[in-house]
Amino acid sequence: MNISTLLQGLASFAWIGFIGVLVMIFVRAGRNQPAKGLTSLVVVLLVVALLMTTVGAGLVFLQANEYGVVISAFAPKGYREVALTPGLHWIIPFIENVQKYSISRQTYTMSSASSEGAVQGDDSIQARTKDGQQIFIDASVIYAVDPTQLIQLHTVWQNRYEENVVRPVARAAIRDAVSQFGVEELVSTKRAELETAIRDEIQTNLNANNIIMSDFLLRNIRFSDEYAAAVEQKQIAEQQAQQAKFVVESKKQEAEQARQVAQGAADAAVIAAQGAAEARLIQAEAEAKANQLLAESLSPTLLQYQYILKLAPGVQTIFIPSGNQFILPLPDTTAP
Numbered sequence: 001m002n003i004s005t006l007l008q009g010l011a012s013f014a015w016i017g018f019i020g021v022l023v024m025i026f027v028r029a030g031r032n033q034p035a036k037g038l039t040s041l042v043v044v045l046l047v048v049a050l051l052m053t054t055v056g057a058g059l060v061f062l063q064a065n066e067y068g069v070v071i072s073a074f075a076p077k078g079y080r081e082v083a084l085t086p087g088l089h090w091i092i093p094f095i096e097n098v099q100k101y102s103i104s105r106q107t108y109t110m111s112s113a114s115s116e117g118a119v120q121g122d123d124s125i126q127a128r129t130k131d132g133q134q135i136f137i138d139a140s141v142i143y144a145v146d147p148t149q150l151i152q153l154h155t156v157w158q159n160r161y162e163e164n165v166v167r168p169v170a171r172a173a174i175r176d177a178v179s180q181f182g183v184e185e186l187v188s189t190k191r192a193e194l195e196t197a198i199r200d201e202i203q204t205n206l207n208a209n210n211i212i213m214s215d216f217l218l219r220n221i222r223f224s225d226e227y228a229a230a231v232e233q234k235q236i237a238e239q240q241a242q243q244a245k246f247v248v249e250s251k252k253q254e255a256e257q258a259r260q261v262a263q264g265a266a267d268a269a270v271i272a273a274q275g276a277a278e279a280r281l282i283q284a285e286a287e288a289k290a291n292q293l294l295a296e297s298l299s300p301t302l303l304q305y306q307y308i309l310k311l312a313p314g315v316q317t318i319f320i321p322s323g324n325q326f327i328l329p330l331p332d333t334t335a336p
Helices: 003-030 036-058 147-156 161-178 183-187 191-207 225-297 300-309
Strands: 059-062 066-072 087-090 096-102 106-110 125-128 134-145 211-223
Touching (some): 134 147
Antiparallel strands (some): 059 087
């Protein structure tokens, strides 16, 4: 509660008291009863009521988010040319009054949902794209009154700026921007570009009317039922095509995996065969080398000794004819 409201409350109580005492004086006078003390009291209450009413009417308190335009019968233009800032101010009682304006940010919403928009019912913006398709847009404009241009705003629009400036400017900018895009662009890649175009146009037009736009929100884009159905069918077809492509790619990958497995098995068989051949070659070379070394180590005496060793182990006596050195001929070790 500010001091101006407090004084006005006290003035109201003083007036009530004054009227009450005045009634009592008339009642006592009707009964021929003395009213000396009441007469003095009624005078005091009247003075207090007038004083409080006058002071209360002259004091104006503006909140931190409020500016005021002083409407004055003494000013040449009918108003003071400088707006009142937040705080306590004095104006001429009963001659001047203050039109308050909030400088806080405000949101104006146009939506198809009746509970969201500033206007009851479906208040979305109908617009046509470059290719003639009808779309419906839900949007919000966040704005604030420019306190430095408050006098000019009051002169032109008074407190009708939201209905007569913000709303028509926003709806016109949206329709104008939508007409520059095709419906396919809005569905796919150009939504952000559309939002930027709308924001720039609204900001320019609001600034020209002494209103500052803080932000623009493109809340939703809806299409006609026929186009929405067509888009849905197209998306279904695209999804089916993507699924078919995925299946084909999966089959290709499976075939490639099978080919690689077969190629790996064939490579392994080749490597195994090469290993076996190399092992057999090494073995043959080793055997040849061993035979060569064995052949080089043989001598006639050694051959005779090995020959005797191969005789049956049970032989105890060997009869040799006279004139013969051995009973059996020894192998011929003489080289040809």
